[in-house]
Amino acid sequence: MASLTKSIRNSFTESTTQRRTTLLGLLFVSPWLIGFLVFTLYPLLSSMYYSLTRYDLIRPPVFIGLDNYIELFTDDPSFETVMRNTLFYVGLSAPLGVITAFLMANLLNSKVVGRSWFRAIFFFPSIIPAIVTAAVWQFLLNIQFGAINGYLQQIGAQTIPFLSNPSWTKPSLIMIHVWAQGGAVVVFLAALQDVPRSLYEAATVDGANAWQRFKSITVPMCTPAILLNLVTSFIAGFQNFTLPNQLFPDGGPSLSAEMYTTYLYRNAFTYLRMGKASALAWLLFLIIIFFTVLFFRTSRNWVHYGGD
Amino acid sequence: MSKMITRRKFLTTIGIGAGAATLAACAAPAAAPTAAPAAPKAAEPTKAPEPTLAPAAAAGAPVAWWVGWGNLTPAIDALQKTPEFKDALGANTFEFKPGVNAEGWLTAVAGGTPPAGGSNMDYVQFMAKGSLLDIGNLVKASSKVNKGMFLADPWNNGFWQGKQYGLPGLEAGPNYGLNYNSELVKAAGLDPDKPPTTWEDLLGWHRKLTVKDASGNVKQFGLDPYDAMAGEPDFAATSYGWTWYDEAAGKHDINNPKMVSHLKMTSEFIKVIGPDQLAGLRKVEGNGGWGDAYNAKVQSMIIEGYWHPGETKIQKPEVSVNNRAAWAPVPAERAGAKIQMFNGHYIVFFKDGKNSDGMFKIAEFMSGSDVAGDAIWKQVGWLPARPAYYSKVKGNEYPGLQFYLDSGTQATETLRSPRRSPIHGFVTTQLSEVRDKVARGSMTAEQAAIEVQKRADTEWKNQGYGKAA
Incomplete structure (x- = not known):
């Protein structure tokens, strides 16, 4: 206690130079600090408050306690549909995307002719804006005018209602997600290049074939990168907005493509339920936290860090 | 005294300068100069100030x-x-x-x-x-x-x-009328001088006007029963003869046998086209927006207001020449009812x-x-x-317009207060979801009406408009 008192007293008696240094430090950090307070912390706390209110953005918010949260679980049939849609999409798109990216990275890591060219091609979808991606896939997948169905019709095959049948809308979104895995491929390529050559050489000397080397060396050595991509894919999947919103602005046939974030947006800006939308946002935060913690907890059993 | 600037002083100066610039940028802008220097108008004799x-x-x-x-x-x-x-x-x-x-x-x-x-x-x-x-x-x-x-x-x-x-x-002006392309109607072997007046007869026209190729692609269809004005709950209610929203009581009547009949009837129209085909067709540029498919001669009929003849003439004169308008459909049990709405x-x-x-x-x-x-x-x-x-407007100025000009005096039923529910948009969105389910057979029309009623009552209450109906 005495040392604390002494420390506080010292802070008042610090030299002018020290005070000036502190002030300068605060001055330099102030743009970020102000930005954080105004554009992050304040909206964050506001949305928490709004989630406990009936608020339409026009009239003052009215405090209603947990009613918005209770409504979601007891009085909102669309929420159940939206949760099912989102979990289906995230549950399949994240692992499929990671597996595809990992396999592509392995192919691109092998010594093939034109490797750099292939890497650029596979990365390309990742840098295309989602709006453009949506427009391109719209033209590819339309049941009547789409290129894929046009080809299917030419060979006399049955057309596939990718974007116009409730059974196909989510698989189509997953397919588009899997197509754009360039970012994850880059992470895996970096991880693959970090795997020591000596491990492969030793395994080869021991008689391990290609599959055994892949299964016992490549995969375990890349598990930190797999964890990273899996967690970020899950988070991005829950937050996926632009693509479903562009392809299915009305939620898709029978609301089959309404995702969590598009439903949140619809509540906020179409139905003017900003309080409920805020509750949805906080619930999404909790869902994401739950899955992230789950991944990190289980990762102890399957992720191998260097030096383990 | 050294005239050298130290790194610390340099950074301090830059920091203070940047901070000042940021503050200046955030400050309220100076009043913009008014557009014109005291215009002569200001000097003119003014009327007594109006209450504002x-x-x-x-x-x-x-x-x-x-x-x-x-x-x-x-x-x-x-x-x-x-x-x-x-x-x-x-x-x-x-x-x-x-x-x-x-x-x-x-x-x-x-x-x-x-x-x-x-x-x-x-x-x-x-x-x-x-x-x-x-x-x-x-x-x-x-x-x-x-x-x-x-x-x-x-x-x-x-x-x-x-x-x-x-x-x-x-x-x-008048908001309800069945507009049809007489050229496409004739090509389908139908008589453009005898337009259908009931939903049942309209379904017959719709079947004949819907054309698919060998692969099942829709090349042309009769009526999208939810395009334009037909997509509004007000229209369904006026056509089938009930009031879906009672403004005085603040109550919605959606779970109504007439709504069930309407959902059943319109789902028949969608089945003829194919729900997948209609959804796909609507996603294509030029066929997706309000009235687009009619202008593209893909849709042969559309339920629209008095503006349709004029807009079509201005936007697509070659389609406009064949445009005709008649009474919007009512169910067979209400045959003879001529519905209209002025908004x-x-x-x-x-x-x-x-x-x-x-x-x-x-x-x-x-x-x-x-x-x-x-x-x-x-x-x-x-x-x-x-x-x-x-009274200045000529009925032949835009093809189909005369019907609308006459309809005001000839209508037997007129909806007086359209779009009065504050959750009108919410209900329309819910109906759009369930009608698709009805057309696909994943929900019955009865279930759809009950579901939308329940959702509307809940939303009404949760938006703070009072107790549910």
Whole structure:
């Protein structure tokens, strides 16, 4: 206690130079600090408050306690549909995307002719804006005018209602997600290049074939990168907005493509339920936290860090 | 004393400079110079000051008018050059912004920066939430607009709970009619002089007008039963003969046998086209928007208002020559009923908008002047809400128009108060979901009606409008 008192007293008696240094430090950090307070912390706390209110953005918010949260679980049939849609999409798109990216990275890591060219091609979808991606896939997948169905019709095959049948809308979104895995491929390529050559050489000397080397060396050595991509894919999947919103602005046939974030947006800006939308946002935060913690907890059993 | 600048001093100077620049950038801008130096107008003898509920704006202040759609732009561009418009504007400057979407309106109102005037929007939502200006006193004091000049229903629907919020300043007229392409009708072996009047007969036309290729692609179809005006719950209710929203009681009647019949009937139309094919067709540019498929000659029939003949003539004259209009369908058990609804688009005034007085003068001009009426009629195809102007219009000017001009006196049933539910948009969205399920067979029409009733009651309560019906 005495040392604390002494420390506080010292802070008042610090030299002018020290005070000036502190002030300068605060001055330099102030743009970020102000930005954080105004554009992050304040909206964050506001949305928490709004989630406990009936608020339409026009009239003052009215405090209603947990009613918005209770409504979601007891009085909102669309929420159940939206949760099912989102979990289906995230549950399949994240692992499929990671597996595809990992396999592509392995192919691109092998010594093939034109490797750099292939890497650029596979990365390309990742840098295309989602709006453009949506427009391109719209033209590819339309049941009547789409290129894929046009080809299917030419060979006399049955057309596939990718974007116009409730059974196909989510698989189509997953397919588009899997197509754009360039970012994850880059992470895996970096991880693959970090795997020591000596491990492969030793395994080869021991008689391990290609599959055994892949299964016992490549995969375990890349598990930190797999964890990273899996967690970020899950988070991005829950937050996926632009693509479903562009392809299915009305939620898709029978609301089959309404995702969590598009439903949140619809509540906020179409139905003017900003309080409920805020509750949805906080619930999404909790869902994401739950899955992230789950991944990190289980990762102890399957992720191998260097030096383990 | 050393004249060398130290690294510390250099960084300090830069830091202070940057901080000052940031603060300067964040500071409130200096008052913008007014558009024109004291215009001669200001010196002219002025009328007695009109009562206003908004702070009076200084001469030369901007008047901002936002509209939700884009097709008014050519008329406004032309009008701005007329002396009448300049007279209404006075020393003010005019800021016209077309194509404002729902999010644009909402964020502007929520942020406290709405325009002075707004049009082509969800009026009732803003009336009910109290963000609009009561213009009753301005109207009473006006020498240019009064109740007697306007069609009764569009005038009355500018009121909410006894207060006037909207001036029927853009357009108004009969909203229901079955428009059909007589060329396509003839090609299908049907008689364009004997249009169907019941849903049952219309379904027969729809079947004959729907053409698919060998692969099942829809090349042409009869009627999308939810396109344009047909997509509104008001239309379903008027056609089938019940009231889905009781404004006085604040109650919705959606779980009604007539709604069930309507859902069953319209699902038959969708089945003929194919739900997947219709959804796919609607996603294509040129076939997706309001009336697009009709202009593309893919859709042969459409339920639209009086504006359809004019808009089609202006946008697609080659399609317009074959346009005809007749009574919108009713179910067979109501054969003989001739339904109509008169409504229009308003100019409303936001409480937080700047220069409401200036905007009101523009609204007076738009509502009451034939110069404005002519520009909009010729360039957009919309009629002003004034019966006096209707008497000037020739029925053969736009193919199909005569039906609408006659319908006012011939209708046997007229919906007086459309789009009055503050959760009208919510209900329409829910109906859009369940009708797709009914057409696909994943839900019965009865289940759909019960479900939407339940959702509407819950939403009504949760939006704070009172207890559910």
